[in-house]
Amino acid sequence: MKKSSLVLALFTTYISSAQDIVVKTNKDVAWKKTYRAEAPKINDLVHTKLDVRFDFDKAWMYGKEWVTLKPHFYPTDSLALDAQGMTINEIAVVSGTKKTPLQYNYDQKTLKIKLDKTYKASEPYTIYIDYISKPNDLKTEGSAAITDAKGLYFINPKGDDKTKSTQIWTQGETESNSVWMPTIDKPNQKSTEEISMTVPAKYVTLSNGLLKAQKKNADGTRTDTWKMDLPHAPYLFFMGVGDFSVIKDTYKGKEVSYYVEKEYAPYAKKIFGNTPEMMKFFSQVLGVEFPWAKYAQIVGRDYxxxxMENTTATLHQESAYQNARQLLDGNIWEETIAHELFHQWFGDLVTAESWSNLTVNESFADFSETLWDEYKYGKDAGDEHNFDALVKYLQSANDDLSLVRFYYKDKEDMFDAVSYEKGGRVLNMLRNYVGDSAFFKSLHKYLTDNKFKTGEAQQLRLAFEAVTGQDLNWFWNQWYYSNGHPVLKIDYDYDEAAKTAKVIIQQMQKTDNVFRLPIAIDLYTGASKQRYKVWLNNKTDTFSFSYTTKPDLINVDADKILLCQKTDNKTADNYKAQITYAPLYLDRREALEYFAENKMPELSLGLKDKFAGLRSYTLDLLGQDSSILTNTALLSQIENMVQAETDNKTKAKALELLAITGNEKYKPLYTKYVNDSSYSVAGASLGGLYLLDQRAATDLAKTLAPGAKGKLDEAIGAIIMQGGNETDYEFIVARIKNQPLSENKITSALVFCGYLAKLSDTQKIKSGINEVIAVMKEVPETYRTYTDPAFKQTLQKLANAKGGEIKTYIETVLK
Structure with a gap:
């Protein structure tokens, strides 16, 4: 599962107020006493066979199921199946061609079935169930990671919305597939499966495993039968139906396919085309070949x-869709593609035995994004992603939560920045500590020892200990079973008379928890480097180093691997040496930050960095300093950079920086690039033109609007709302309405309030307010803790600006 980034920016902006809301309303603390153990096993799933057909008018699914089970160990005469909100027509035990009806009780959540006899552990038995799934009648609650939990989704089933495809897809994690199939809906169960789907013949289907049969029916439908011969968890079962184009690829003779709407068929291989290379790379580093018979990826509307990493059939949200111009700015979905693929090993082949141990699924998938970026695009790219993920964890304010968590209010709460970003950084530290060879051999052992079974953090530890020959309890106790992270203060003392340098490292975290940290310290004299490996074990550790010539730089955590916050009290000369000699992404980034904070001219060194990410970051830092507006030499350098830069997003940043000067001399650059094939470059150029001639740029924005996406689309929306007048109202409203729910749509709705403040037509203003409220309510309830304050503050600002009737209207609709 890759978390949605729907409101990431708003989350960051409003996190403080949102946390206050949570603290004030969440008085239920009884869960803190409920130990979340692995689900007990009374019966084990063996095989699940389904025969289903769909009622598009009612949004129902008619199902017949033959589920084979056996007692786990102790003899039993009863069976409990999860089955949410169904109508049950018949339950029987099947023996050959004979069906024997069974007694049962059903409370709309659990089917409690009385078996026809007591079965022993060696005796499999098959239960037949005839039922109706009614997902839209079910009242469920989602989470920040998974915004809804009704399991089975009918998208535009009657075709009323001409702008949206008719689709069906399922979403099982955490325990929602029991909305459409009675099962033991727990991650520690595994079953083979066979699913037959009867659908209108114009649609294609997708499920786990291989398509084994297709049968045309006399009523214009077709029955597709999919079979999965290897066991996997019930939450990973999947069905997809729709009018998709299927683009075929291959890996070692196995089918790799991409299910996309026809509009995106020409771009499918550009979006997903690195998948076979990813499969090869992950198979090689893990020493475990891709374990399944095929791998498909499908994009679902309104996901x-x-x-979601459904075994052999990953489901993606619409954000995966990008056209050729968007892809010129880089594939924004590539890390997600890697994330879900890595789950086919960590999560699907070996599955977390309980949600408390979700780290053995999600931390690995998160780590794989760094691993892929490093392999495909170089160490700087991997280190940049690793750092960005660290920042997300630190900003989440979840330092009171541990990776393995046996106490939580709801299983959905486990899908957070601890299980994902922190866990991924913990694995990256472990990789550095034991070395690449031991790290990947340990993962190989964990996967092979537990394949088609379940895993937990302790099994992972045992695999690492078996390979390395080391007791690693200290690492697991510190990073998996405890919470928080070190907060380091690093000071230096040089005694020139004694030719001794001291490094004093204090752990400043407020808790009594003292971290044990193996780190590398590099001493640089010019380009010459000497490495020392040391351990932090105390609240304060002091390390002394003798020297002949005073070091130009002492680089603590020289591999830049620690999951920590730090204050590193180096001098300006130290940072000059660091950007010159220390090789890593974070070495250079830290130096650039210091130069920016202290307004040093060395900041411009970042404009020539070998890595586009740091060139772009340097432009961001320069843009925070108003003196850039009068630094003609630096502006000339940035102008030349626009012409020479090969990375589109960095070129766009350079154009944005020139634009804030408001200087007419750069207008030819904006005119040249406003029609650039890169949306980022075109959007930045349009923004530059707007600052010089608002009316002309607004008219141009309307011309460029049809089909625009990405940064160009964002620029168009902002410009028309800022520079538009009464006559632009219908255009702006239609534009907001037609956007799928996204961070950009939410931002557009908030900016729209500023546009409404300029209008005098009361009816248009009220109608516009209704549109803003509609977007506000479109946000899933789970996210509204974060988004509602933004909407209410913005609407209140509009109310204060307009006063009178409009103020009263806003106050009424917000009640």
Whole structure:
């Protein structure tokens, strides 16, 4: 599962107020006493066979199921199946061609079935169930990661919305597939499966495993039968139906396919085309070949999360769709593609035995994004992603939560920045500590020892200990079973008479928890480097180093691997040496930050960095300093950079920086690039033109609007709302309405309030307010803790600006 980034920016902006709301309203603390153990096993799933057909008018699914089970160990005469909100027509035990009806009780959540006899552990038995799934009648609650939990989704089933495809897809994680199939809906169960789907013949289907049969029916439908011969968890079962184009690829003779709407068929291989290379790379580093018979990826409309690793059939949200111009700025979905693929090993082949141990699924998938970026685009790219993920964890304010968590209010709460970003950084530290060879051999052992079974953090530890020959309890106790992270203060003392340098490292975290940290310290004299490996074990540790010539730089955590916050009290000369000699992404980034904070001219060194990410970051830092507006030499350098830069997003940043000067001399650059094939470059150029001639740029924005996406689309929306007048109202409203729910749509709705403040037509203003409220309510309830304050503050600002009737209207609709 890849979390949705729907409101990431708003989350960051409003996190403080949102946390206050949570603290004030969440008085239920009884869960703190409920130990979340692995689900007990009374019966084990063996095989699940389904025969289903769909009622598009009612949004129902008619199902017949033959589920084979056996007692786990102790003899039993009863069976409990999860079955949410169904109508049950018949339950029987099947023996050959004979069906024997069974007694049962059903409370709309659990089917409690009395078996026809007591079965022993060696005796499999098959239960037949005839039922109706009614997902839209079910009242469920989602989470920040998975915004809805009704399991089975009918998208535009009657075709009323001509702008949206008719689709069906399922979403099982955490325990929602029991909305459409009675099962033991727990991650520690595994079953083979066979699913037959009867659908209108114009649609294609997708499920786990291989398509084994297709049968045309006399009523214009077709029955597709999919079979999965290897066991996997019930939450990973999947069905997809729709008018998709299927683009075929291959990996070692196995089918790799991409299910997309026809509009995106020409771009499918550009979006997903690195998948076979990813499969090869991950198979090689893990020493475990891709374990399944095929791998398909499908994009679903109105999906309730980011993406989901259904075994052999990953489901992605619409954000995966990009056209050729968007892809010129880089594939924004590539890390998600890697994330879900890595789950086919960590999560699907070996599955977390309980949600408390979700780290053995999600932390690995998160780590794979760094691993892929490093392999495909170089160490700087991997380190940049690793750092960005660290920042997300630190900003989440979840330092009171541990990776393995046996106490939580709801299983959905486990899908957070601890299980994802922190866990991924913990694995990256472990990789550095034991070395690449031991790290990947340990993962190989964990996967092979537990394949088609379940895993937990302790099994992972045992695999690492078996390979390395080390007792690693200290690492697991510190990073998996405890919370928080070190907060380091690093000071230096040089005694030139004694030719001794001291490094004093204090752990400043407020808790009594003292971290044990193996780190590398590099001493640089010019380009010459000497490495020392040391351990932090105390609240304060002091390390002394003798020297002949005073070091130009002492680089603590020289591999830049620690999951920590730090204050590193180096001098300006130290940072000059660091950007010159220390090789890593974070070495250079830290130096650039210091130069920016202290307004040093060395900041411009970042404009020539070998890595586009740091060139772009340097432009961001320069843009925070108003003196850039009068630094003609630096502006000339940035102008030349626009002409020479090969990375589109960095070129766009350079154009944005020139634009804030408001200087007419750069207008030819904006005119040249406003029709650039890169949306980022075109959007930045349009913004530059707007600052010089608002009316002309607004008219141009309307011309460029049809089909625009990405940064160009964002620029168009902002410009028309800022520079538009009464006559632009219908255009702006239609534009907001037609956007799928996204961070950009929410931002557009908030900016729209500023446009409404300029209008005098009361009816248009009220109608516009209704549109803003509609977007506000479109946000899933789970996210509204974060988005509602933004909407209410913005609407209140509009109310204060307009006063009178409009103020009264806003106050009424917000009640």
């Amino acid at each position: 309730v999360s980011g993406a």
